[in-house]
Amino acid sequence: MQKHWLGLSVLFLVLGLSIWGYAAHQDKAAAPERQVLSAGQKIKINERYSFQYAFPKKPRLGTTVLKINVFDAAISATDNKVTDLTILASSDMPAMRGNHTTPPKPVQTNKKKDYLFPVDLVMRGEWEIVLSFQEDGREIYSGAVLLKV
Incomplete structure (x- = not known):
């Protein structure tokens, strides 16, 4: 027995x-490998578009906002910010994937042509924000913002 x-x-x-x-x-x-993005630098999406992102305030527990500006190289004006693309964004903690996930949702724009994504940082640790840039319903670029709270 x-x-x-x-x-x-x-x-x-x-x-x-x-x-x-x-x-x-x-x-x-x-969780496929994505290009890790750097704040404040212009990042090329394709031959026409580029973008840069920043956090207007230092990320901390609670809701923090990720600001994204998309630029169109075809516009020769000084201010070539556009809102032509759809950006889907999601957030999660890589170490606890799935426990604090915000599913992909469209990023809203303001009158200054800034894309603004509020991120709920519910605990300390490393966070990943995945950005998917879409044109005419198809993804043209994807990258990840990593931050530590």
Whole structure:
């Protein structure tokens, strides 16, 4: 009887480790590698568009705002900010993926042609904000903003 329980224990241990390994693999598959973006620098989306982002205030617990400006190289004016693209943004904690996820949602614009994305930082640690730039319903660029609170 003792051998039977030992065999079942080993079987459950192996199954548990297999399931855990599969789940860990799935988490990695769900989070593809993206270009990590740098604040304040113009980042090229394609031949026509570029963007830069900044946090108007230092990110801290609570709601913080990510400001994104998109520029159109085809406009030769000094102020070539545009709101032609759709930006979808989501946030999560990479170390606890799925526990504090904000699903992708469209980023709103203001009268100054700034895209503004409010991010709820509910606990200290590393956060990732994924930005997906879309034109005519298809993604043309994706990148990740990493920050530590």
